[in-house]
Amino acid sequence: MKLWLTTITAALSLQLHASELKLDNNLAYQLTESLTVEVGQRLAGSDADRRAVAWAEQKFQQLGYDKVWREPFTMQYWQRGQASLSVSAPFHQQLVVTALGGSIATPFDGINSQVVMFDSLEQLKQADAAQVKDKIVFINKSMAKDKLGTFYGSVVGARAQGAVEAAKLGAKAIIIRSVGTSINRFAHTGIMRYSEEVPRIPAAAISVPDAIQLEKMLSRQPELTLHLQMDNKLPGEVESHNVIAEITGSKYPDEIVLISAHLDSWDEGTGALDDGAGVGIVMATGALLKQQGRPERTVRVVLFGNEEGGLVGARAYAAKHAAKLKQHVFASESDFGAGRIWRLDTGFGPNSLPFGQTLQQQLAHLDISLGDNSATGGPDVSILKAQGVPVVTLQQDGTDYFDYHHTPNDTLDKVDPAAMQQNLAAWLITTKAVANSRIDLRQ
Amino acid sequence: MKLWLTTITAALSLQLHASELKLDNNLAYQLTESLTVEVGQRLAGSDADRRAVAWAEQKFQQLGYDKVWREPFTMQYWQRGQASLSVSAPFHQQLVVTALGGSIATPFDGINSQVVMFDSLEQLKQADAAQVKDKIVFINKSMAKDKLGTFYGSVVGARAQGAVEAAKLGAKAIIIRSVGTSINRFAHTGIMRYSEEVPRIPAAAISVPDAIQLEKMLSRQPELTLHLQMDNKLPGEVESHNVIAEITGSKYPDEIVLISAHLDSWDEGTGALDDGAGVGIVMATGALLKQQGRPERTVRVVLFGNEEGGLVGARAYAAKHAAKLKQHVFASESDFGAGRIWRLDTGFGPNSLPFGQTLQQQLAHLDISLGDNSATGGPDVSILKAQGVPVVTLQQDGTDYFDYHHTPNDTLDKVDPAAMQQNLAAWLITTKAVANSRIDLRQ
Ligand SMILES: [Zn+2]
Ligand SMILES: [Zn+2]
Numbered sequence: 001m002k003l004w005l006t007t008i009t010a011a012l013s014l015q016l017h018a019s020e021l022k023l024d025n026n027l028a029y030q031l032t033e034s035l036t037v038e039v040g041q042r043l044a045g046s047d048a049d050r051r052a053v054a055w056a057e058q059k060f061q062q063l064g065y066d067k068v069w070r071e072p073f074t075m076q077y078w079q080r081g082q083a084s085l086s087v088s089a090p091f092h093q094q095l096v097v098t099a100l101g102g103s104i105a106t107p108f109d110g111i112n113s114q115v116v117m118f119d120s121l122e123q124l125k126q127a128d129a130a131q132v133k134d135k136i137v138f139i140n141k142s143m144a145k146d147k148l149g150t151f152y153g154s155v156v157g158a159r160a161q162g163a164v165e166a167a168k169l170g171a172k173a174i175i176i177r178s179v180g181t182s183i184n185r186f187a188h189t190g191i192m193r194y195s196e197e198v199p200r201i202p203a204a205a206i207s208v209p210d211a212i213q214l215e216k217m218l219s220r221q222p223e224l225t226l227h228l229q230m231d232n233k234l235p236g237e238v239e240s241h242n243v244i245a246e247i248t249g250s251k252y253p254d255e256i257v258l259i260s261a262h263l264d265s266w267d268e269g270t271g272a273l274d275d276g277a278g279v280g281i282v283m284a285t286g287a288l289l290k291q292q293g294r295p296e297r298t299v300r301v302v303l304f305g306n307e308e309g310g311l312v313g314a315r316a317y318a319a320k321h322a323a324k325l326k327q328h329v330f331a332s333e334s335d336f337g338a339g340r341i342w343r344l345d346t347g348f349g350p351n352s353l354p355f356g357q358t359l360q361q362q363l364a365h366l367d368i369s370l371g372d373n374s375a376t377g378g379p380d381v382s383i384l385k386a387q388g389v390p391v392v393t394l395q396q397d398g399t400d401y402f403d404y405h406h407t408p409n410d411t412l413d414k415v416d417p418a419a420m421q422q423n424l425a426a427w428l429i430t431t432k433a434v435a436n437s438r439i440d441l442r443q
Numbered sequence: 444m445k446l447w448l449t450t451i452t453a454a455l456s457l458q459l460h461a462s463e464l465k466l467d468n469n470l471a472y473q474l475t476e477s478l479t480v481e482v483g484q485r486l487a488g489s490d491a492d493r494r495a496v497a498w499a500e501q502k503f504q505q506l507g508y509d510k511v512w513r514e515p516f517t518m519q520y521w522q523r524g525q526a527s528l529s530v531s532a533p534f535h536q537q538l539v540v541t542a543l544g545g546s547i548a549t550p551f552d553g554i555n556s557q558v559v560m561f562d563s564l565e566q567l568k569q570a571d572a573a574q575v576k577d578k579i580v581f582i583n584k585s586m587a588k589d590k591l592g593t594f595y596g597s598v599v600g601a602r603a604q605g606a607v608e609a610a611k612l613g614a615k616a617i618i619i620r621s622v623g624t625s626i627n628r629f630a631h632t633g634i635m636r637y638s639e640e641v642p643r644i645p646a647a648a649i650s651v652p653d654a655i656q657l658e659k660m661l662s663r664q665p666e667l668t669l670h671l672q673m674d675n676k677l678p679g680e681v682e683s684h685n686v687i688a689e690i691t692g693s694k695y696p697d698e699i700v701l702i703s704a705h706l707d708s709w710d711e712g713t714g715a716l717d718d719g720a721g722v723g724i725v726m727a728t729g730a731l732l733k734q735q736g737r738p739e740r741t742v743r744v745v746l747f748g749n750e751e752g753g754l755v756g757a758r759a760y761a762a763k764h765a766a767k768l769k770q771h772v773f774a775s776e777s778d779f780g781a782g783r784i785w786r787l788d789t790g791f792g793p794n795s796l797p798f799g800q801t802l803q804q805q806l807a808h809l810d811i812s813l814g815d816n817s818a819t820g821g822p823d824v825s826i827l828k829a830q831g832v833p834v835v836t837l838q839q840d841g842t843d844y845f846d847y848h849h850t851p852n853d854t855l856d857k858v859d860p861a862a863m864q865q866n867l868a869a870w871l872i873t874t875k876a877v878a879n880s881r882i883d884l885r886q
Contacts, residue, residue: 037659040536048535092491093483093713096851184627185712185852209854213713216480216855269628270536270656408539409628411652412659 333378776821
């Protein structure tokens with residue numbers, strides 16, 4: 001630990017000025033490395049989550065933040081167990097599978113049923129119960145790549161709602177082709193939902209190569225039997241935390257410029273891209289801002305808990321701070337991996353659009369252009385935006401994000417330190433511009 | 444199965460002429476697909492191995508080979524169990540691990556010991572017993588990429604001999620950085636060896652990202668404790684088979700032109716690149732040759748069993764056919780994935796080098812150049828070469844081979860059908876040239 005502190009201290013003592021683009025330290029990357037190496041995965045509600053909370057508090061302290069605290073919330077804890085899926089007849093093979101977050105277990109001996117394939121959630125919805133009853137549904141929809149991750153939205157429905165739709169038709173379980181863009185043999189996890197109206201059935205994802213394999217098997221032998229076994233646990237309600245730290249504003253301490261990321265991660269990788277990178281970027285931003293001279297407004301860094309379970313920490317934050325959301329003059333979140341930022345999207349009042357243009361001009365040397373005014377601010381921050389808080393999205397290049405996202409392959413080696421530097425520069429410029437202005441972005 | 448047969452029959456009826464480069468069917472790829480989809484992994488000695496043998500015999504028959512038979516051999520069967528590796532103190536993380544082939548199990552409760560890292564097998568060999576005794580050795584040597592897989596040889600020693608060297612110094616177990624070139628989070632398996640002189644200790648590989656992670660942990664905390672648990676089994680001697688088929692020569696049936704691949708695979712992928720591709724290529728070569736008019740010499744296709752365990756089937760073949768190896772006028776094996784062939788290496792007698800040049804001229808339109816005269820012919824065929832059988836190696840581009848080799852990620856989607864076509868064309872030309880000549884390549 002000592003060595004690390006020395007490095008950070010040395011980095012801070014460089015007195016870096018982002019606006020002059022002389023960021024030659026690596027603080028954001030170092031923080032991401034520290035979190036992923038020392039804590040690793042940090043599934044919300046787990047022991048590792050508690051270690052991550054402790055890590056974050058300690059690091060905020062070490063970085064010289066003025067105030068550091070945690071805010072508890074309660075959540076449903078879901079615990080992964082073993083998962084296995086095999087073709088039991090006629091081809092006898094193991095497939096690579098992972099439980100979807102929130103899924104119940106199978107019976108102890110597993111589920112042995114014929115599989116029925118659908119191209120999409122939409123096709124499943126139109127199916128007859130006779131086709132589906134007592135079977136294992138397989139939704140085999142592939143996902144295309146782009147910078148914005150546009151196609152995620154059109155496939156993730158199978159993951160989130162597939163179990164409900166399959167259960168409506170009497171299915172025993174559902175498996176989906178992984179919501180991801182890589183042909184590497186990793187299954188992608190992610191949260192799924194049940195409804196009170198229909199039975200809960202086990203839900204899992206298979207890797208893209210296994211989906212291709214299963215499709216090829218079915219084209220040879222449509223009456224294929226699968227055996228699915230999973231022993232996930234749902235231990236019930238536990239406590240988790242948002243971790244919050246502030247650099248107190250020198251002139252307007254009650255006006256809050258909120259920058260954020262989420263501290264929790266899925267449990268199979270080390271959560272380096274999702275969202276260790278975001279954690280490193282925003283923690284470093286606050287620390288370096290203070291080193292550059294205290295900002296006029298307060299800069300609050302929020303590391304939300306349990307984003308992956310459905311923005312649970314963000315909802316708790318919004319509820320707890322409901323009376324003070326008016327004092328939140330700005331919010332943004334870094335949660336789309338570690339790619340370079342290429343566009344500034346705003347979510348401002350109409351009179352503030354010129355401020356967005358000025359901000360983009362300050363970011364232009366980082367190859368960041370101006371997008372539109374319909375930014376969400378990021379998953380957790382979208383909850384604040386819904387309450388009227390102005391936001392920006394510093395849009396990262398997510399072309400490869402869904403190659404790694406929610407898989408065991410989300411590890412530190414996928415993070416490019418140079419791209420992290422560019423992110424940090426953009427966050428410093430943006431946060432500083434808002435924190436040292438008098439603008440009311442709601443207008 | 445019916446559909447598949449129709450396709451093959453249609454393909455064969457095209458009467459393709461490789462020398463005219465009008466290979467517009469996909470027979471080699473189709474065979475690889477059939478093997479990997481219908482059988483999948485086929486670890487030597489397993490039930491899946493037996494299914495693969497039955498598959499091969501059936502396909503040879505369907506493809507119209509004149510003779511098809513199997514030749515039994517005995518082998519030591521090694522069965523993978525569960526494997527887990529975690530950092531037990533101070534960082535509490537699971538690492539991605541796989542047992543090396545042949546490794547014993549750990550005690551039921553696993554091994555909990557401090558880890559000691561070495562940069563290479565050579566560095567381990569120079570260590571003091573005091574550094575190593577009662578610890579888990581970690582060899583952290585990375586592998587570079589090239590077309591020829593040159594660097595495999597310089598890292599695979601840690602996998603093959605690491606357990607013996609570590610045991611000499613009193614280690615409790617050994618883990619190695621995967622012998623592979625990808626940063627995807629897959630651990631690479633492969634055969635390892637014990638010696639009668641020192642205790643057998645468990646041996647495993649961790650993925651490249653996990654090796655990087657472990658190295659970073661050790662730089663923070665040199666006194667790191669690992670917990671390794673594996674329950675592999677060594678059930679003892681079982682029978683496996685080489686599967687052999689022939690197109691009988693029209694004029695010189697006793698002169699054998701042997702082309703080959705290995706039928707077995709490691710158990711975590713589906714063995715598409717290693718060596719499903721080779722199986723498809725050589726099975727298709729014989730079948731299409733017959734369609735083009737029976738060759739003058741006999742073309743024998745050998746699918747060797749248990750290559751991965753140490754050329755066990757190849758040794759059995761050489762022993763069984765010892766008296767007839769003189770009749771083997773040529774041998775070659777396809778076992779380096781599914782990349783395009785870019786070079787012809789020969790292993791001929793000095794008087795036959797002009798034949799190699801003529802052959803290369805026939806291959807030049809496929810972008811195949813002439814290499815040197817020190818070809819091994821391939822892993823299994825190297826056993827025949829050692830007995831004086833002339834060989835060639837149709838050298839494939841292996842740049843990406845070690846990204847997938849011996850990992851769960853060795854699946855059909857990594858095979859490029861167009862590259863398979865190019866391979867098939869080269870094998871057809873080469874095999875036909877030798878089978879229809881009178882040349883004695885030993886001279
Ligand atoms: Zn995220
Ligand atoms: Zn091989």
